[in-house]
Amino acid sequence: MITSLDFIREASFPALVFKVLLSIFMGGAIGLERERKGRPAGLRTYILVCIGAALTVILSQYEHELLQTIWAEQKAAFDLKVDASRFGAQVINGIGFLGAGTIIVTGHQEVKGLTTAAGLWASGCLGLVIGAGFYEAALTGFSVIVLSHLVLPRIEGFLLDRASNMNVYVELRSIESIPILIRRLKSNNISVYEADLEKGHRKRGQKPSVIMTLGLERGMNHSNVIQDLSEMECVEFIEEI
Numbered sequence: 001m002i003t004s005l006d007f008i009r010e011a012s013f014p015a016l017v018f019k020v021l022l023s024i025f026m027g028g029a030i031g032l033e034r035e036r037k038g039r040p041a042g043l044r045t046y047i048l049v050c051i052g053a054a055l056t057v058i059l060s061q062y063e064h065e066l067l068q069t070i071w072a073e074q075k076a077a078f079d080l081k082v083d084a085s086r087f088g089a090q091v092i093n094g095i096g097f098l099g100a101g102t103i104i105v106t107g108h109q110e111v112k113g114l115t116t117a118a119g120l121w122a123s124g125c126l127g128l129v130i131g132a133g134f135y136e137a138a139l140t141g142f143s144v145i146v147l148s149h150l151v152l153p154r155i156e157g158f159l160l161d162r163a164s165n166m167n168v169y170v171e172l173r174s175i176e177s178i179p180i181l182i183r184r185l186k187s188n189n190i191s192v193y194e195a196d197l198e199k200g201h202r203k204r205g206q207k208p209s210v211i212m213t214l215g216l217e218r219g220m221n222h223s224n225v226i227q228d229l230s231e232m233e234c235v236e237f238i239e240e241i
Contacts, residue, residue: 002136009133011061023047023054023130026142027123033149039116041102046123049095053127056091061132088128095124119145161222165193166214170229170238171207175199177234178210184232190225191215207236 008015027050028043035042099117122145129138170181178197185192194213200206216225222240230238 005133005135009135011058011065015133016058019054019058019130019133020051022135022138023050023127026050026126026130026138029142030119030123030126030145030149033146034116034119039102039113041116041120046120049098049120050123050127050130053088053091053095053124054131057088057128057131060086060088091124091128092121095121119149163222164216164218166216166222166225167211167241168214168226168229168238169209169211169241171209171236173207173234173236175208177208180234181210181229181232184229185214188225188228189217190220211241 008018024047027046027048030050031041031043031046034046099120102116102120103113122141126138126141126145129141172178172181175197182192191214192212193215196211198206198209200208214225216222226238226240229235
């Protein structure tokens with residue numbers, strides 16, 4: 001612990017101002033990166049979550065101090081056993097409900113919003129650390145969260161693009177195009193492990209579609225597979241999910 005920072009760890013007004021400003025900066029920096037990528041939770045959401053969590057711990061510190069001073073006699077008279085630090089646990093539970101609202105399942109059976117939900121939860125935990133005045137942990141956690149948003153997607157994309165399995169969503173001109181698509185895959189030495197077919201509805205403007213799990217040979221690139229299938233006349237739309 002850095003002893004020179006002890007004056008802003010206490011339950012004082014300067015410490016309160018510093019903690020709030022720090023939670024605005026750190027929460028906002030994480031949220032800004034998510035907002036630039038068009039995620040449902042952005043700058044304001046992350047700032048509010050981080051500030052709220054920080055204020056919760058500040059309140060816990062304040063009430064703990066009151067229990068040791070102004071409220072000490074009442075506490076002793078009623079033999080109260082109070083753990084003010086439990087407020088933080090309730091913050092974690094509350095953020096769980098907030099994060100669940102950002103998770104959706106698209107029409108392509110693709111789950112989106114998990115990273116946003118995890119980011120909100122991490123931002124809340126970061127706010128708790130800031131509120132407690134553990135700035136060394138706050139800086140470490142902030143650095144790791146930001147790096148995970150900026151660096152890990154590139155590493156993840158690199159690895160996934162070279163994985164031996166891939167899931168694709170394909171919209172076709174007609175249901176009769178399914179055998180043509182299967183033959184094209186097999187001719188490229190691509191295995192079809194699983195296929196979920198939707199016939200669509202012409203009157204409603206819904207095209208036939210299929211979600212497939214494909215097995216690729218070593219060295220095959222996902223982008224090249226998508227590009228090759230998209231050039232087929234029977235394929236209206238295709239994307240990896």
